[in-house]
Amino acid sequence: MMRSYLKRYRFFLVLLAVNILVAFLYPEIGRKSMDITWDNMLEMLSVIPPIFILLGLLDVWVQKDIMIKLMGEKSGFIGIAIALFMGSAAAGPLYAAFPVAGILLKKGSKLSNVLIFIGAWSTTKIPMLLFEATAMGWQFMAARFLINIPGIFLIAFMTEKLLNSTDRDLIYKNALELE
Amino acid sequence: MFTVILYVIAFGLLLLSFIKDRKKTKMALKKAWKSFENIMPQFLSILIIIGIMLAVLSPSTISMLIGKQSGWWGTLTAAIIGSITLIPGFVAFPLAAALLENGAGIMQIAVFISTLMMVGMVTIPVEIRYFGKKATIARNALAFGFSFIVAVVIGVML
Numbered sequence: 001m002m003r004s005y006l007k008r009y010r011f012f013l014v015l016l017a018v019n020i021l022v023a024f025l026y027p028e029i030g031r032k033s034m035d036i037t038w039d040n041m042l043e044m045l046s047v048i049p050p051i052f053i054l055l056g057l058l059d060v061w062v063q064k065d066i067m068i069k070l071m072g073e074k075s076g077f078i079g080i081a082i083a084l085f086m087g088s089a090a091a092g093p094l095y096a097a098f099p100v101a102g103i104l105l106k107k108g109s110k111l112s113n114v115l116i117f118i119g120a121w122s123t124t125k126i127p128m129l130l131f132e133a134t135a136m137g138w139q140f141m142a143a144r145f146l147i148n149i150p151g152i153f154l155i156a157f158m159t160e161k162l163l164n165s166t167d168r169d170l171i172y173k174n175a176l177e178l179e
Numbered sequence: 180m181f182t183v184i185l186y187v188i189a190f191g192l193l194l195l196s197f198i199k200d201r202k203k204t205k206m207a208l209k210k211a212w213k214s215f216e217n218i219m220p221q222f223l224s225i226l227i228i229i230g231i232m233l234a235v236l237s238p239s240t241i242s243m244l245i246g247k248q249s250g251w252w253g254t255l256t257a258a259i260i261g262s263i264t265l266i267p268g269f270v271a272f273p274l275a276a277a278l279l280e281n282g283a284g285i286m287q288i289a290v291f292i293s294t295l296m297m298v299g300m301v302t303i304p305v306e307i308r309y310f311g312k313k314a315t316i317a318r319n320a321l322a323f324g325f326s327f328i329v330a331v332v333i334g335v336m337l
Contacts (some may be wrong), residue, residue: 009220015227022231029234037230043267044222048215052191056211059193060203077249091185091269095225095302099214104310115318122322123296128268132292135272136279139337144289147332155297157322162317171311178217178309 047092055103067107075110084115084152087120097121105175112160113166119152220304228301229265235262244276245287257287258326261294262319265301286334293326 006013019037024031071079090097097118104114124145133141163171196204245257266274294313298319299306306315 009223012220012224012227013331015224016231019227031255033227033230036228036233037226040229040267041223044226048183050182050185052211053193053208056207056209056215057189057204059210061196062205077247091182093265094296094299095222095265095305098302098305098309099218104307106243113315115314118318121296123293125268126293128296131268132272135276136292139335140289143336144293144329147329148293151329152324155283155318155325158321159314159317160222163314167311167313171314174311175309176303178214 008029039046044096048096051096051100053093055100059103059106062107064107067104067109071104071107071109071113073110075113079113079114081111081155083109083116084120084124087117087122088124088126090121090125091127094118094122102175102178105172106178111163111171112156115156115159116152119156122146123152186260216307220314221308225265225301225305232264236260239266240285242281245278245284245291246282247284247287249284249287253287254290254327254330255285256271257291258304258330260296260321261291261326262323263300264295266295268296271295286330289333290326290330293329294323297322297326 019030019033023034034150069075071082075082089098090100101114101118104117105111127146132144160168193204193207198206241260244260245253249256271292275283275292278291279285279288300319303319305317306318310318
């Protein structure tokens with residue numbers, strides 16, 4: 001038990017040791033980095049619980065055939081729209097999107113739809129857009145948004161095209177095992 | 180604000196689920212915890228890497244590297260910095276605005292923001308766990324390339 005924890009967290013523990021070492025050698029940088037890490041940790045811990053609760057509920061309540069109908073191979077426009085909306089309505093950093101993507105794959109969503117979801121999460125999140133507009137001005141935000149929408153589709157479809165059927169099967173198999 | 184809405188939705192649905200089926204709700208929470216704990220070591224590692232990186236790269240260093248005069252090299256530098264750093268949006272946009280005021284170029288800032296959001300070098304190990312190597316590398320490479328298109332369009336439009 002203890003051993004497996006140590007094994008899983010060893011990379012983190014090494015990094016923590018490095019950070020402490022840095023703090024001894026360069027107190028200012030070490031302090032600053034710890035402050036930033038702490039702030040980010042608080043941010044992560046504040047955003048992530050509801051995401052994972054929704055994940056758990058989705059996993060238990062939404063049957064695979066419903067998900068396939070909504071976002072699967074033959075979902076067409078509806079699937080794309082749902083993927084875009086889900087990604088844009090999200091909160092939290094991109095790395096929180098990957099576990100969600102894992103569940104979507106596990107439930108039989110089309111790969112390109114999951115990639116659209118990732119694209120939307122990364123760059124057209126509604127709360128972020130509002131924030132961007134206040135900081136950078138409306139023109140900057142609008143210009144970036146307009147070019148990003150086709151960009152998200154382009155990246156999703158090209159990524160899917162670059163994979164052969166073995167690659168794709170592997171991704172779905174992997175999603176089933178991830179839990 | 181948005182986080183609050185997310186909490187309300189999550190707990191609302193959780194309550195609904197609890198009323199409908201206790202056993203399933205318990206299972207959902209168990210699954211939520213399991214997938215959270217599963218990814219925890221990587222999340223924590225990412226947070227420390229970001230912390231060290233941002234502590235070393237100060238805004239004045241960044242500004243020097245990607246100023247208005249820095250041209251294509253500056254744009255490339257900005258793209259690389261954006262790809263490897265991982266700054267939360269509410270820090271990134273004020274930072275970008277400050278950099279613009281301190282002499283950074285609009286194209287450099289556009290490519291920086293775009294790569295910052297779409298490309299994640301530090302999170303690649305996490306992404307690979309869910310999407311595999313090939314899809315992860317393809318997505319990140321395409322997003323990297325696309326960010327230059329964004330930069331050119333914004334450079335021309337604004």
